Amino acid sequence: MPRTIDHDERRQLIGEAVWRLVLREGVGAVSLRTVAAEAGLVLGSLRHSFPTKAELLAFAMRLAHERAAARVARHRRVRDPRRRAVAALRELLPLDDERTVEMHVHLALLAEGPRHQELTALADDAQEAIRALCLQCLTDLRDAGQIAADRHLGRETTTLHALLDGLALHAMRDPRLRRAATRALDDHLDALARPLP
Amino acid sequence: MPRTIDHDERRQLIGEAVWRLVLREGVGAVSLRTVAAEAGLVLGSLRHSFPTKAELLAFAMRLAHERAAARVARHRRVRDPRRRAVAALRELLPLDDERTVEMHVHLALLAEGPRHQELTALADDAQEAIRALCLQCLTDLRDAGQIAADRHLGRETTTLHALLDGLALHAMRDPRLRRAATRALDDHLDALARPLP
DNA sequence: TTGATGTTAGCACGATCGTGCTACTGTCCT
DNA sequence: AGGACAGTAGCACGATCGTGCTAACATCAA
Numbered sequence: 001m002p003r004t005i006d007h008d009e010r011r012q013l014i015g016e017a018v019w020r021l022v023l024r025e026g027v028g029a030v031s032l033r034t035v036a037a038e039a040g041l042v043l044g045s046l047r048h049s050f051p052t053k054a055e056l057l058a059f060a061m062r063l064a065h066e067r068a069a070a071r072v073a074r075h076r077r078v079r080d081p082r083r084r085a086v087a088a089l090r091e092l093l094p095l096d097d098e099r100t101v102e103m104h105v106h107l108a109l110l111a112e113g114p115r116h117q118e119l120t121a122l123a124d125d126a127q128e129a130i131r132a133l134c135l136q137c138l139t140d141l142r143d144a145g146q147i148a149a150d151r152h153l154g155r156e157t158t159t160l161h162a163l164l165d166g167l168a169l170h171a172m173r174d175p176r177l178r179r180a181a182t183r184a185l186d187d188h189l190d191a192l193a194r195p196l197p
Numbered sequence: 198m199p200r201t202i203d204h205d206e207r208r209q210l211i212g213e214a215v216w217r218l219v220l221r222e223g224v225g226a227v228s229l230r231t232v233a234a235e236a237g238l239v240l241g242s243l244r245h246s247f248p249t250k251a252e253l254l255a256f257a258m259r260l261a262h263e264r265a266a267a268r269v270a271r272h273r274r275v276r277d278p279r280r281r282a283v284a285a286l287r288e289l290l291p292l293d294d295e296r297t298v299e300m301h302v303h304l305a306l307l308a309e310g311p312r313h314q315e316l317t318a319l320a321d322d323a324q325e326a327i328r329a330l331c332l333q334c335l336t337d338l339r340d341a342g343q344i345a346a347d348r349h350l351g352r353e354t355t356t357l358h359a360l361l362d363g364l365a366l367h368a369m370r371d372p373r374l375r376r377a378a379t380r381a382l383d384d385h386l387d388a389l390a391r392p393l394p
Numbered sequence: 395t396t397g398a399t400g401t402t403a404g405c406a407c408g409a410t411c412g413t414g415c416t417a418c419t420g421t422c423c424t
Numbered sequence: 425a426g427g428a429c430a431g432t433a434g435c436a437c438g439a440t441c442g443t444g445c446t447a448a449c450a451t452c453a454a
Contacts, residue, residue, distance in 0.1 A: 023311075024311060025311050025312060026308065026309050026310055026311035026312040027225075027308050027309070028224075028225070028309050028312050029311070029312060107304065107307075107308060108308040110304075110308075111223065111224050111304060111305040111307075111308035111309075112223050112224070112225050112308075113223055114220075114221060114222050114223035114226070115222060115223040115225050115226060123370075124370070127367070127370070155377070155380065155381065155384065158364075158367075158374075158377050158378075158381050159360065159381045159384070159385065161363070161367065162359075162360055162363030162364040162366070162367055162378070162381060163356065163359055163360050163363055164363065165362075165363040165366050165367070166358070166359030166360055166361065166362040166363030166364070166366070167355075167359040167363070169359070169362050169363070169366065170324070170355075170358065170359055170362070173320075173321075173324070177355070180352070180355050181355075181359070183352065184352065184355050184356045184359060187352065187356070188356065191388070194391075
């Protein structure tokens with residue numbers, strides 16, 4: 001049944017065409033016609049894979065989330081909790097072009113939220129998943145004795161999550177900040193090992 | 198010469214109409230016609246104040262930045278450095294609807310960046326200004342002995358800036374996080390007072 | 395009152411948009 | 425071989441877009 005596989009592959013190629021367009025020309029330049037041209041298709045062909053624009057945008061955002069989630073999951077088997085946490089969280093920082101474009105796509109499509117409300121729901125899910133990842137990392141670190149016992153995990157999750165997304169937001173727009181972002185993340189995890197007062 | 202004053206006031210009213218549209222329907226719904234309708238004007242009238250769409254978008258973003266900067270500046274005379282820092286930084290968290298809409302406008306128009314490159318420049322300026330504010334706050338706190346001397350101010354600025362924007366990003370989308378965001382900011386400043394190792 | 399000037403109102407044009415719909419093409423099942 | 429059908433290509437429609445341009449209007453100086 002190679003038909004359906006080709007179908008999915010094609011949809012991914014089209015989704016990546018949306019990404020390139022968002023990155024290069026902004027989300028305002030995304031139309032069914034421009035996406036078709038970017039993907040090397042004709043309008044009618046693209047509309048066979050994505051009958052409506054809403055489906056196309058939702059797929060493009062979901063694809064970015066899935067790619068990121070797959071990279072994060074790849075580090076699940078790392079033994080040391082600290083190394084595992086750093087490896088996972090770094091996948092959510094725009095440290096290379098692949099991660100940068102995912103970040104741009106996520107934010108750009110989020111800005112289209114009110115129009116296509118499915119995008120808002122997708123973004124909510126992704127945000128909640130990242131918060132859950134942060135909590136998991138902190139829980140593992142605490143269980144391994146690498147976080148002071150008097151830390152409030154919920155609050156630390158809020159802080160780590162915000163720090164992560166804030167670093168991503170800045171590094172996304174200035175690649176020179178990539179090193180600083182990774183260092184800031186490391187330093188923060190270091191600081192958690194020390195008792196509070 | 199009340200003419201020019203009315204002119205500026207009108208431009209601000211139009212800019213706020215852009216804000217409402219961005220918040221309610223998304224940046225994709227911003228056109229000269231929809232903005233004119235939102236502002237209670239006819240297309241021709243709006244185009245007298247803003248001949249092109251690029252000017253309108255740039256003004257709307259600049260207006261958001263200026264409003265925020267004015268609120269920040271209002272706390273300059275607070276004596277205690279810690280209180281001054283908290284007061285200033287809180288003006289950049291979406292703790293009420295006014296600050297929330299500014300945040301949304303900033304991010305939404307940033308997503309239009311590649312098309313209207315002036316928006317990118319404006320966002321860069323705003324981001325640099327916020328970083329400078331973070332550095333100023335940290336410098337003042339250190340001079341007042343409220344930051345451990347072994348802290349690296351540059352790195353702490355990166356972290357504070359990222360934490361601030363990350364908290365804003367999250368609280369913007371879920372008002373329930375407003376309290377958590379303010380607490381996280383307070384806690385972070387508290388933590389800076391303790392020595393590193 | 396009249397004329398100058400700045401504001402408001404509106405038309406028109408070419409371009410582009412999303413989408414419904416119809417043909418054409420190739421590939422696999424029977 | 426031939427029919428079924430998924431996939432490709434493309435037309436057409438109404439709507440909306442940004443913008444150049446002109447006409448009506450208000451306000452104040454002379």
